[in-house]
Structure formats: structure tokens, C-alpha cells
Amino acid sequence: MVLSHTTHPGNIGAAARAMKTMGLGRLYLINPRYFPDPQATAMAAGADDILQNAVVCASIDEALQGVAFTVAMTARLRDISIQVQTPRDAMPQVLQQAATQPVALLFGTEMSGLTNEEMGRAQLGVNIPANPEFSSLNIAASVQVIAYELSAAAQSFVPGVQEVQPAPHERVEGLYAHLEKTLFEIGFFTTQNPARLMQRLRRLYSRTRLEDEEINILRGILTVTTEYNARLKARYQQEHKDV
Amino acid sequence: MVLSHTTHPGNIGAAARAMKTMGLGRLYLINPRYFPDPQATAMAAGADDILQNAVVCASIDEALQGVAFTVAMTARLRDISIQVQTPRDAMPQVLQQAATQPVALLFGTEMSGLTNEEMGRAQLGVNIPANPEFSSLNIAASVQVIAYELSAAAQSFVPGVQEVQPAPHERVEGLYAHLEKTLFEIGFFTTQNPARLMQRLRRLYSRTRLEDEEINILRGILTVTTEYNARLKARYQQEHKDV
Secondary structure: EEEOOOOOOOHHHHHHHHHHHHHOOOOOEEOOOOOOHHHHHHHHHHHHHHOOOOOOEEEEEHHHHOOOOOEHHHHHHEEEEEOOOOEHHHHHHHHHHHHOOOOEEEEOOOOEOOOOHHHOOOOOOEEOOOOOOOOOOOOHHHHHHHHHHHHHHHHHHOOOOOOOOOOOHHHHHHHHHHHHHHHHHHOOOHHOOOOOHHHHHHHHHHHHHOOOHHHHHHHHHHHHHHHHHHHHHHHHHOOOOOO | EEEOOOHHHHHHHHHHHHHOOOOOOOOEEEOOOOOOOOOHHHHOOOOHHHHOOEEOOHHHHHHHHOOOEEEEEEOOOOOOOOOEOOHHHHHHHHHHHOOOOEEEEEEEEEEOOOHHHHHHHHOOOOOOOOOOOOOOOOOHHHHHHHHHHHHHHHHHOOOOOOOOEEHHHHHHHHHHHHHHHHHOOOOOOOOOHHHHHHHHOHHHHHOOOOEEEHHHHHHHHHHHHHHHHHHHHHHHHHHHOOO
């Protein structure tokens, strides 16, 4: 479970308690406002071990280091660039992924949920169906529902054969950085909005679930593209010394 | 939703919020320690209407007035005298009952849950499957899980035909009181533990789901029993004037 920018320490404690009741133990906190904190400990009500072992991270990419499948919790169904499922539909897939590699369940900050940048890190969105006129679940309550569904799904889970072996988060992010840099170099962004275009490319590749070898191939293409571009530029400058 | 003897007002607010996110609105509070309370309002986070309309009761029988089906939440599986199901298995039946008459979902106090007396009022027990080494869900987290399961079950619910039309809570309690009084009068309790025996009789009748007319019949039998007993006593005293 990864909680991003949690404002109230009591919510961190309550989330830890919710996790432990369902047999989950690994908690990551991205820039919590107050942690450790007596309120967190009080609300954990015996799940202190989870708080003690919680990993505090400075960025989402640090929290997702080594993670191959990230699920983003979202209260909003609009403007979502990834597939969104109910907890009940999603959890078998989450278990399937978790059978062979680290999986992250990502929860946003209390007031506004996950940022677009954070959503862009996820391969799947999960929305807890709620009252359309009052859909804001408390973050610890969301953790409880998700942990409960995960635990319920685990009762009847049989691992299947994975067709793809997705690369870890940091490798995929490395590709995106390389891609953005290359598109910038070849002048692609002069006609396109970089942020929006990168969101769309993230969407495409998060659907595909890139394997390590595929990232090597794509980055190879990017490298050659840059070199080709550099050679073109050099030749142009050679031929047009007077420019 | 009926919360009994809730200690922390924040839990009442969080429970109200959990209810509202799942489209539930009617909250009953049996002897809450602090209510209304600013902490309850803070934790309700916009579900103030549920707190404002909450009905504070002095006893469980007052809270269950008019209720025909009571579901008791329990973390313990031992010493339970009624059938216990998971939330997922129980909710279709709860919806089925709620289609024609008032249903109560009963939550005990934070530290120790429902008392045996409270459990005795229920026709069904529900246990949220949890980590055997740390099974204590926060009460608002339990309300969230139950409300979520109820809402999820409602998505696919088709009301069936009710075979029985159970009598409301106060009529059933009236029978138990009559039965206990009668058993006392006929001297049954001289050889039996009254509390334990009444628990067993409650168990029997809560499985049966008594209809109003059936209660009339049973109370008629009790009345005749008392009268017969009184006649016997009178005749005995007549024939043994010297005793």
C-alpha cells in the first residue's frame, strides 16, 4: 500500500490497522505531512509494527522502485487515461500480478486524490462504487475496502501463467524520460503539447505492459534516432557552412 | 445501522460518512458516550445530515422497535448462538428482508463488541473475515465494509417472494418475556439456569422467524398453561386444606 502526501497522521494509523486486519503489512508513505506521530500510533491500535516498518519516500518514483504493476485508487471517473475497474473485478488481476512480482496499490492525498502525474504511473485504475452525491470515502476506509476485497479474492485465487514479464517501474520511467528527451531533440514538441503527449504515450505503454527486453529495443531505437538526427544536423552544417 | 454504546464520538462521525458514501442514511445510537460532539461532526466530513437525523436510544429494544430482522456484527465466532455468515453471503438475505420490512445492522461497542443480551436480539450474525492474529476492525471501518457489501449486493438484487412475514422485534420480545414469566410460574427454573435457557429458546425462535399470528398462538398456549397451573394449584389446596 502506498499513501501519497497524507495530511492527517490519524489516517495513516487507521490505514495501518485496516491493512493488518486483512493480513497486509507493507506500507509506503510518500511525503506524509506528519509521520511518525502520536495520532498515527493511537489510530493504529496495535498495528504499530506496520507503522514501524513503514517506508517514507520523497517521491512516487522512489516508492515504486522495483514495482511492476501499480494500481491507482480514484474517486473520479473523468479524465482518467487508464482502464478503471471496480475493486471486485480488479483484485483477481492484482493477485495474479502479485504472484510473481511486487504490486503497488496507490492512494492519493485526502482532499484531492492522486495527481495526473501519479495516475500516469499506474497500469490500472480502481474506483470504489459510491453514492454519486457523496462519493468521498475516508482514505483509511478506502484502504479497508480494498484490503478486504484483496483478502476475499485471495480465498478463491489460483495463479495462472503470466504471458508477459513486465519490467519494473524505474525501467519504464527510464524509457519515458529517454523518449521525452529524444522527442524534444528531434523537434517534435514544437508542434505538440509535451505534457499532454507524454500522458498519451504513458497510456499506450501502460496498456502494453513492457518487458525488459522490449524497453531495450525501444531505447535502442531512440538512441539511433538521436544519432541519425545528429548526423543529419552535422551534414547540414557541413553543406551549409555559410548558414 | 445501529451502533451500541459507542465510546469515541469520532467513530460515530466516521461511521456516518461511511454510510453516506454507500447511500445509507438511517443511524440509531444506543447510549453513545458523547453525542452530539464536535469530533463526530469533524469525522462525518459532510455527512452531517446523517448525524442530525440520528436517533439516540436508551436501550436496544427502543432502537429495534418495529424492526423485523436484526443482523449482529461479531468479531468472535465462539459462543455464538445464531448462524454466522460472511458479509458477502449475508447481504442478499438482508436485502431480501429489507425489501418488505425494517432491518437493523447492529454494531457493538469498540472494546468488546456486542453483549450476549444484544446478540440474543439478532436473527443472523455477520463476521468480516479477518487476520486471525489481528482481527479487530475499527467500528467505522466495519460499517464501511458492510455498507459497501450491501451496496454491491444491491447492484444485482432481485426481490423474491417472502415465505414468512416476521413479526416486529417488540412482539417477539413480548413473547420471550411472557415465556420467561410462565416458565418461572410453573417452577421450570428450579432445575434450569434461567439466563442460559432463555438464550437457547431465543436461538430456536430466531431461526424460526415467528409471524404475528404464531406469536398469538404461542402466547395463547402460555396463558392457558398459567391458568391450568393456577387451577391445579387451587384444586390441590382445596383437597389438602390441612396442608
